[in-house]
Amino acid sequence: MRVRLAIGLGFAVVAVGLLISLGRSDQRLAGTNAQVQVSGNAVPVAAGRVLCQPEGIPADTAEVRVYVGTPARVAGPLDVTFRKGGRVLATGTLRELRDGVPATASMSPRIANEVPGAKVCFHNRGRSRIYLAGDRTPVRGSGANPYGTVFDDEPRVDYLRPGRESWLALAGTIAHRFGLEKTSFFGPWTMWVVFGLIGCTWLAAVLLLLRRLPAR
Amino acid sequence: MSTIEFRRRAKRGETGAGERRRFRPRLGRVPRAAWVCAAIACVNAIAWAATTPPYWIPDEPASIGYVQYVAENGDVPRYGVTSDLSGEQGIVYGGLPFGVEGRPAWLKANSDAMFDLLDAGTADRTRPGQAGYMINYPPLYYALDAIPYRIGYGANFLDRLFAMRLLSALLAGLTVLFVFMFLRELLPSTPWSWTVGGLAVAFQPMFGFMSGGVSNDTLLYTCAAALFFLMARAFRRGVDLKLGVGIGVALAAGLLTKGSMLALLPGTALGLGLIAWRAKGPARRPALRGAAAAAGVGLLPYGVWLVIGNLILDRQASDTGGVTSSTAGYDLSISGLLSYVWQSVLPKLPFMADQIPWYVPWTIYFQGFIGRFGWAQYTFPLTWNRIALGLFAVLAGLALRELWLSRAAVRARWPELLTYLTMFGGLVLVIEIAAYRYHATFYGQYFEQGRYLLPMLALYGAFVALAARGAGRRWGPALGAFLIVLAMGHSLFAQLLTIARFYS
Numbered sequence: 001m002r003v004r005l006a007i008g009l010g011f012a013v014v015a016v017g018l019l020i021s022l023g024r025s026d027q028r029l030a031g032t033n034a035q036v037q038v039s040g041n042a043v044p045v046a047a048g049r050v051l052c053q054p055e056g057i058p059a060d061t062a063e064v065r066v067y068v069g070t071p072a073r074v075a076g077p078l079d080v081t082f083r084k085g086g087r088v089l090a091t092g093t094l095r096e097l098r099d100g101v102p103a104t105a106s107m108s109p110r111i112a113n114e115v116p117g118a119k120v121c122f123h124n125r126g127r128s129r130i131y132l133a134g135d136r137t138p139v140r141g142s143g144a145n146p147y148g149t150v151f152d153d154e155p156r157v158d159y160l161r162p163g164r165e166s167w168l169a170l171a172g173t174i175a176h177r178f179g180l181e182k183t184s185f186f187g188p189w190t191m192w193v194v195f196g197l198i199g200c201t202w203l204a205a206v207l208l209l210l211r212r213l214p215a216r
Numbered sequence: 217m218s219t220i221e222f223r224r225r226a227k228r229g230e231t232g233a234g235e236r237r238r239f240r241p242r243l244g245r246v247p248r249a250a251w252v253c254a255a256i257a258c259v260n261a262i263a264w265a266a267t268t269p270p271y272w273i274p275d276e277p278a279s280i281g282y283v284q285y286v287a288e289n290g291d292v293p294r295y296g297v298t299s300d301l302s303g304e305q306g307i308v309y310g311g312l313p314f315g316v317e318g319r320p321a322w323l324k325a326n327s328d329a330m331f332d333l334l335d336a337g338t339a340d341r342t343r344p345g346q347a348g349y350m351i352n353y354p355p356l357y358y359a360l361d362a363i364p365y366r367i368g369y370g371a372n373f374l375d376r377l378f379a380m381r382l383l384s385a386l387l388a389g390l391t392v393l394f395v396f397m398f399l400r401e402l403l404p405s406t407p408w409s410w411t412v413g414g415l416a417v418a419f420q421p422m423f424g425f426m427s428g429g430v431s432n433d434t435l436l437y438t439c440a441a442a443l444f445f446l447m448a449r450a451f452r453r454g455v456d457l458k459l460g461v462g463i464g465v466a467l468a469a470g471l472l473t474k475g476s477m478l479a480l481l482p483g484t485a486l487g488l489g490l491i492a493w494r495a496k497g498p499a500r501r502p503a504l505r506g507a508a509a510a511a512g513v514g515l516l517p518y519g520v521w522l523v524i525g526n527l528i529l530d531r532q533a534s535d536t537g538g539v540t541s542s543t544a545g546y547d548l549s550i551s552g553l554l555s556y557v558w559q560s561v562l563p564k565l566p567f568m569a570d571q572i573p574w575y576v577p578w579t580i581y582f583q584g585f586i587g588r589f590g591w592a593q594y595t596f597p598l599t600w601n602r603i604a605l606g607l608f609a610v611l612a613g614l615a616l617r618e619l620w621l622s623r624a625a626v627r628a629r630w631p632e633l634l635t636y637l638t639m640f641g642g643l644v645l646v647i648e649i650a651a652y653r654y655h656a657t658f659y660g661q662y663f664e665q666g667r668y669l670l671p672m673l674a675l676y677g678a679f680v681a682l683a684a685r686g687a688g689r690r691w692g693p694a695l696g697a698f699l700i701v702l703a704m705g706h707s708l709f710a711q712l713l714t715i716a717r718f719y720s
């Protein structure tokens with residue numbers, strides 16, 4: 001009886017933790033080109049200049065976020081444009097850019113489906129130079145970049161989904177991502193199979209505990 | 217006939233040879249619970265293998281390179297070539313794209329393009345430098361992992377990679393099997409505690425994470441767990457030739473896997489010496505023979521490997537052992553080493569230079585054991601680690617209580633306890649010496665990681681089992697069950713953390 005109660009209590013603790021974690025809402029990424037957590041390099045965009053880079057635009061992109069540095073108190077505006085084959089797919093503008101403060105622009109219209117082979121262009125319409133955090137060079141001297149190597153960075157672009165979502169609401173999207181780039185036979189189903197396997201280990205463990213542990 | 221009755225009759229010389237032969241397999245039989253624990257660990261590691269994206273297990277790209285080189289050439293990689301990736305490895309590296317702090321792209325087009333390139337079959341499969349910095353390590357794990365690679369030879373590179381990961385998952389099952397058997401020898405009077413300890417290890421998240429990747433650490437865990445089991449068996453039943461050979465095989469396999477196994481040698485030698493010393497009369501000769509067999513079988517293959525490495529493969533013995541790095545610098549000193557090792561476990565003394573900016577046992581070992589995943593790169597929130605510390609403190613109290621209550625047995629078994637403590641201390645010392653060399657060479661970078669303690673999984677299982685026993689006869693099993701459900705939750709949250717890190 002005590003063992004059963006202990007197992008029940010354990011599951012209650014885990015369930016509460018799961019509900020709290022999975023139910024938490026926040027704005028989620030649609031994608032990013034960043035290979036760093038914090039960039040160790042910056043890409044300058046001089047006043048009046050346009051900078052373009054090749055990108056695949058992920059599905060469900062409603063906003064973009066860039067990480068800005070500027071010698072001015074306030075810089076910008078900085079126009080952001082998604083293009084493909086000379087056609088403009090979406091535009092947005094970042095206003096009142098401040099040094100060290102990430103900036104987010106709403107893109108109009110929203111990108112519903114993935115667009116491979118596109119371009120993201122930044123047009124600095126302000127009077128001061130803007131630095132955009134790079135996408136490839138980790139902080140120099142950090143564990144991820146002990147030799148202080150500087151890569152050929154492009155500006156880091158985080159693509160954001162619209163609104164705030166819980167993990168549970170995002171589960172289908174995560175399952176889709178989970179199945180990519182692993183094996184030739186994985187797909188969106190794989191994540192659910194993994195959870196199934198975990199469920200099997202739990203069931204086996206509980207049965208083992210009930211059989212092997214003295215009931216009182 | 218019960219075991220006890222059999223032993224009584226055997227003591228009186230009343231058992232015949234046939235009877236002994238019939239009884240022996242029963243003694244050696246592995247309990248079904250051990251197999252279930254092993255299967256759980258294996259399946260859990262498969263779940264990890266499917267969850268963590270390729271290359272995001274520490275050192276996996278170079279480890280895969282080593283395996284691919286062995287599988288393609290039937291030979292071990294040589295020194296003196298620049299680190300490189302095979303064509304297939306390069307496609308995946310660029311296609312993911314891989315960066316220690318990054319995450320794979322979530323674009324279907326990206327994934328399809330990468331698979332198209334791999335499926336075209338035009339990329340080369342081997343290059344001389346593809347083992348990269350893993351070249352220092354002995355080849356046993358990589359040679360074993362070449363088997364699944366060869367089985368899936370016609371398949372896509374990423375499919376072969378997944379097959380390689382499955383071998384590590386199998387090894388996870390074997391590790392837990394040995395941990396269970398170790399606990400059976402260690403705590404023979406409470407069979408339920410074996411299950412608790414075995415399951416605690418099976419659901420340990422860092423162990424699961426590492427066992428889901430291509431890494432020689434996984435075979436090291438297996439060899440270390442096997443060594444603990446066999447040493448415990450030797451303490452319980454005395455060491456004979458057969459057991460000595462078994463200990464030697466575990467040692468040899470570990471040494472041919474990773475140099476960290478050298479850290480367990482002093483403890484093993486001490487243990488075998490104490491067993492032989494305590495053996496009285498006619499029992500001493502077989503004990504000495506067993507110890508000699510362990511030393512011979514354990515060290516000879518490694519010695520042969522060092523000689524071959526030096527004479528034929530152009531490897532220096534120190535590099536081949538995996539104890540040092542070929543890139544280690546020379547700005548080293550004994551005082552610097554002593555100061556570093558001291559500061560890694562104790563507060564800095566006034567005359568010491570401040571070498572470590574954090575408290576290693578807490579920041580590195582404890583938090584790293586609770587979970588620091590990827591390339592030692594993402595972890596649970598600090599609050600969770602503090603809660604875990606509180607829980608572990610309670611468990612430590614219960615384990616100490618159990619040791620106090622069993623003090624008569626502990627006193628009688630001091631050689632065994634001393635042996636395990638020496639094995640643990642030896643591992644920490646070797647890690648810290650390597651860490652000092654790394655720190656001095658790589659401009660103040662730090663080397664230690666929680667996962668380096670995982671060869672001590674058998675002791676972790678014993679810790680949890682002892683803590684459960686420490687709750688007393690009434691509450692012990694219930695506490696054990698509660699802890700295992702928490703361990704299951706811990707494992708699940710670690711997987712969710714990984715999913716959040718890479719796919720959201």
